[in-house]
Amino acid sequence: MPPEQAAAIDAALDANHHDPTRLVVVLQDVQHRLGYVPPAAVRPIAKALGLSRAEVHGVITFYHDLRTEPGGLHTLRVCQAESCQAAGGAPVWEHVEAVTGTAIGGTTADGSLTTEVVYCLGLCAVSPAALFDERPVGRLTAAAVDRLVVSAREQRGDGHGEVAS
Ligand code: FES
Known part of the structure; x- marks a missing residue:
């Protein structure tokens, strides 16, 4: 994972106190920092919040505001x-x-x-x-x-x- 992605994920987790009830906010925060939620973010976020990868992936696919690839400028x-x-x-x-x-x-x-x-x-x-x-x-x-x-x-x-x- 590129360092800027890892840093954005860490920052989003820290800003939300590694609180699993704030999963949606963490994902929105990552998107705000990177412009999207990279698929490689699922594993570290799941691990940090004590959730399964399926749970994190499920939230990403449920919320249409969350993107998994970069958008336009x-x-x-x-x-x-x-x-x-x-x-x-x-x-x-x-x-x-x-x-x-x-x-x-x-x-x-x-x-x-x-x-x-x-x-x-x-x-x-x-x-x-x-x-x-x-x-x-x-x-x-x-x-x-x-x-x-x-x-x-x-x-x-x-x-x-x-x-x-
Ligand atoms: S229906 Fe309210 S802004 Fe479009």
């Missing part, structure tokens, strides 16, 4: 809950897939953008809604998606994408 989280459906989100989501060249949940070939589905961002008043990195995007349109995808490509790695209105 930017993330577009598209809400597909009721209000955003009712506001005509479906064609926009289809456009997201067309313009990124991957189903929602995938990463563009250049690694600039990962898309994810979420269910209600608390932005129902401006449905259909999304989050670009951590920034809310309301009334998402195909044109706004185009701008975000271009922004992700142009600003790879700097964490600053254009926010559509």
Whole structure:
């Protein structure tokens, strides 16, 4: 295991006092530090928390927010809950897939953008809604998606994408 991964796992375990009841938080912490939860993390986390590897693996596969491989440098989280459906989100989501060249949940070939589905961002008043990195995007349109995808490509790695209105 690369040293940075081992260090991230140790730090996440220490921050959570090696408490097995905080397994989900430990995994989220690892993902926050590394961008994903490497499959090689399962064994040391299970050992440190006194859990089986199956238990740790089960939690990773249950929580869709946890990734087991690196994502893109930017993330577009598209809400597909009721209000955003009712506001005509479906064609926009289809456009997201067309313009990124991957189903929602995938990463563009250049690694600039990962898309994810979420269910209600608390932005129902401006449905259909999304989050670009951590920034809310309301009334998402195909044109706004185009701008975000271009922004992700142009600003790879700097964490600053254009926010559509
Ligand atoms: S249903 Fe999409 S933000 Fe609430």
